[in-house]
Amino acid sequence: MTATTSVAPAVDPAVRAPRRRLLGGVVVAVVGAVVVAVVVGWLVWPTPPGPVVLHAGTSHYVVTATVDSARIGGTAVEIDLSTRARVPVDHATVEIDAVMPLMGHAAPPAPAESAGGGRYRAAQVPLMMTGPWELHVSIDGPAGADNLMLPLAVTG
Structure with a gap:
């Protein structure tokens, strides 16, 4: 036997x-x-996304709505309610309905609790799918009852 070695x-x-x-x-x-x-x-x-701020008014009230998250699921909505003279309105009843008119979806009304100083907060407003929604805000306050609609685009 012979051994061979290879050399590179x-x-x-x-x-x-x-x-x-x-x-x-x-x-x-x-x-x-x-x-x-x-x-x-x-x-x-x-x-x-950060909070979405929406503004609207009626003959009696000025409303600023802040939606915590315009995404699918439940979200908190805060309403700042004042008179046309910019005086905060306390002692009102505020309800928020989330409606998707294109699909015929409507969530049950979410009552907004008073936080004082004209602020009202609904802790869970359900947004069931992406697309154009409307927040219908019902106000029954010292100046009378009013309704208004705020458009809201919901993303995934």
């Missing part, structure tokens, strides 16, 4: 240098592509 052929240094440069260029390109992908992903990643 010597690689010319002139051949190694272009290979190293090519490998270094590929590594730099991959790292650059990853950095670009991370930056682009960060820029286009959806951020949770």
